[in-house]
Amino acid sequence: xxxxxxxxxxxxxxxxxxxxxxxxxxxxxxxxxxxxxxxxxxxxxxxxxxxxxxxxxxxxxxxxxxxxxxxxxxxxxxxxxxxxxxxxxxxxxxxxxxxxxxxxxxxxxxxxxxxxxxxxxxxxxxxxxxxxxxxxxxxxxxxxxxxxxxxxxxxxxxxxxxxxxxxxxxxxxxxxxxxxx
Numbered sequence: 001x002x003x004x005x006x007x008x009x010x011x012x013x014x015x016x017x018x019x020x021x022x023x024x025x026x027x028x029x030x031x032x033x034x035x036x037x038x039x040x041x042x043x044x045x046x047x048x049x050x051x052x053x054x055x056x057x058x059x060x061x062x063x064x065x066x067x068x069x070x071x072x073x074x075x076x077x078x079x080x081x082x083x084x085x086x087x088x089x090x091x092x093x094x095x096x097x098x099x100x101x102x103x104x105x106x107x108x109x110x111x112x113x114x115x116x117x118x119x120x121x122x123x124x125x126x127x128x129x130x131x132x133x134x135x136x137x138x139x140x141x142x143x144x145x146x147x148x149x150x151x152x153x154x155x156x157x158x159x160x161x162x163x164x165x166x167x168x169x170x171x172x173x174x175x176x177x178x179x180x181x
Contacts, residue, residue, distance in 0.1 A: 013112035015096075020045050020059060020105050032092070032114045034083035050079050050089055054127045061148065063104045070101035070108075075115065075137060077130040091115040091134075119180055123166040132159045133179055136172065 007014060013029030015022055022040045030037060033048060040047070049055040054077075062072050073095035080088045096110030125133060128149075135145045142153040142160065149156075160172065169175035 013114075015110045015112065017045065017108045017110060018106065029112055032112055033078075033081045034085050034088075035081040039081055047081060048078050050077055050130070051127050054131070057127075057131065057149070059105065060150075065148070066098060066101055066104055068101070070098040070104070072096060072098075075119075075134050077125075077134070078112075091119040123163075125163075125166070129159055129163055129166075132156060133163055136160065136163075137176055137179060 007024075008026050010026055010028060013032045014026045015029050016024040022043050022045065025037070025040055030040065033040065044055075046052060046055040049058065058076065061074075066072050073093070075091060075093050077089050078092040078094075080086055080090065091114075093113040093115055094110060096108055098104045099107040099109075131149060132145060135148060140148065142156040145151075145156045146153040160175070163179075164170070164172075164175050167175055167178040169178050
């Protein structure tokens, strides 16, 4: 088996990027985002985000959070591009690495796993609520979320309270359980 066949047939979505543009992707990535190859190749990753602001903030977060080897991973809400589910938002696990940690967006390889079979978006959330929900699910405290997003821990607490109200949760563990249900 050659590398191209392995790339195309991988059981997870794979994307090669340069300056946050999609250079190549495999069949599973196309299936996850409901797109044809020509709809993604050469396009900005912004196409896959619920809003331009979330695209920008995620790019900043990736740059600030890379480990020493250039690796990054998180769960985030993404958007399907085309097909019967066009525009649908869904939870996605994204992991990957930059090939140059000194220039995080120069070139990278990213994997995408559709989490919608295990985690549904059950409430209508704002972009900031989606970001905070993802970080709460990762187990971060208000202080760490605030640092991660460049906002105060008190602001995180306000968003957490909104999430708790939307999900009908009395405690943070209950909120996380309901968001994962």
